[in-house]
Amino acid sequence: MVVDDSAIARGLIVQMLERHRPITVVARAANGEAALAELHRTPVDVVILDLEMPVMDGMTALPLMLAKHPDMRIIVASTLSQRNARASLEALQNGAADYVPKPEAGPLVSAAEFERELVAKVLALGRRPATNKLAVASSFDSSGRARATAHRPAAIAIGGSTGAPPVLIKLMTDLKDAISQPILITQHMPATFTALLAEQIERASGRPTAEAKNGEPILPGRCYVAPGGWHMTVGRDGATPVIGLNQEPPEHYCRPAVDPMLRSASAVYGNRLAVVILTGMGADGSEGCRITAKAGGRFVVQDEATSAVWGMPGAAAKTGLAEAILPASQISNWLREIAR
Template sequence: MVVDDSAIVRGLIIQMLEKHVDIQIVARAANGEVAVAELGRTEVDVIVLDLEMPVMDGMTALPLLLAKRPGVQIVVASTLSKRNARISLEALQQGAADYVPKPETGSLVNAEEFERELLSKVVALGQRGPGRTQTPAARPILAAQPRKSTVRPGIIAIGGSTGAPPVLLQIMAGLKDAVTQPILITQHMPVTFTALLAEQLARAGARPCAEGKDGEPILPGRAYVAPGGWHMTVGRSGVTPVIRLNQDPPEHFCRPAVDPMLRSAAEIYGNRLLAVILTGMGADGAEGCRIAAQSGGRFAVQDETSSAVWGMPGAAAKTGLAEAILPAHQIANWIKEIAK
């Protein structure tokens, strides 16, 4: 179902979605009130939801839609204003599965990147919709590797995408006052969103957390979020580890991407790197985890049951090198046990 008050935008989004053979548009709505009513009579797996609408806006409709059809996957579509970025992050905490930054109406016709991102997210989330019968148990069980090292980590690196922001908040809250190591975070997010995410993580974890700045030293007790549009890596200034930012080509269609962060962290920290891959589409982070493990580092992944999309953690798990495959609520304790 596509929910947007603009008939033009609604039509363009439907045209984009209908290009994919696995997507069927079963409903459309001009505001949240109509969407809630439509959901009562139509089976829907995924909803693309606008935020700013008359009668009933997206944030008001969100909990009603989730209650009306448990398990429905909601993708928030909003323009890249600071206000909408803040509301989108709130929507993720309230149960939305993901977000897509929406171009201005006049730019939507030729918005190839928006179309690619929208299609991939709707298809991936549709596999977990309430109308699907596929379950995590249908996949081969992947075994974690036993603990290989007793070296205390010097840095913690976390990567995620679809569905990861609420898990990041949970992890940071769980690590409050418990670990002193610096924390690097790469979350697939556009400009504006990452700065707001850093603010939320700082509050949740009661530790300084901000977008990384090129050349700043990596210090104990701090957390650094990769800024939207930039790869965040680790380098050296003399003997001091520092943040390095670059605008090299996207990896896995993403910038920031997780792999550059992990590759560089493994080079600088070696067996003192501890990494975690959270829910997300695609395979970003898997190669970085492989390199981390080959350098003596360690990593865990979020399990399929608690993941919105088991793409990134699944790909990392399939390397056969993950030390643990954990539900979201156990990740912070795993980090604390190793980092202490």
């Protein structure tokens, strides 16, 4: 279902979706109230939801929709203004599965990129999880016992995409004052969003957090968020690990991408790097996890049951090198144990 008060925007989104045969648009609505009425009549897997609408806006409609249909996936569509970015992040905290930034009026390439991203997310979120589960031997069990022979990490790197922001905020809240290592975070987000995400992490964790700056030293107790539009890497200035930013081509259609962070961090930290791959579509991070393991580092992935999309963590798990596949609620315990 497509929910947008603009008939033009609604029509364009419907056209984009209907060009892709697995997708069927079964309903459309001009506001949240009309969308709720449609949901009484029509089964829906995925909703594309505008936030700014008359009668009932998207933020008001979101919890009402999920209360009636908890398994339904909602993708927020909004422009990239700071106000709308803040509202979109709030919507993610309130249960939306993902967001897509609406393209600015005019550029054809922006519309094409919007269509690619929108269709990919609808297909990923509309598919129900497979019944077969991947079994991976784990050296971390429910009692919190970590691999005794492993090195204490000097840095922690976290990657995520679809569905990851709420998991990340909860993880950082759980880790408050628990670990001293620097934390590097790459989340697939545009620039306006990553600055606001850094603010949310700092409030949740009490840890100094900001978008990373090129050349700044990586210090204990701090958190560095890859800025939207830039790959974040790790290098050295003498003996000091430092942040590097570049605008090399996107990887897995993303910039920032997780793989450049992990490749470079593994080169600097070697067997003292710990990695977490959170929910997200695609396979970004799996190559980096292979390199992390080859260098003697360790990684865990979020399990399928608690992931919005088991793409990124699933791809990393399928390398066969993951130390554990963990529910989102157990990842903080793993990090606490290895950080000691």
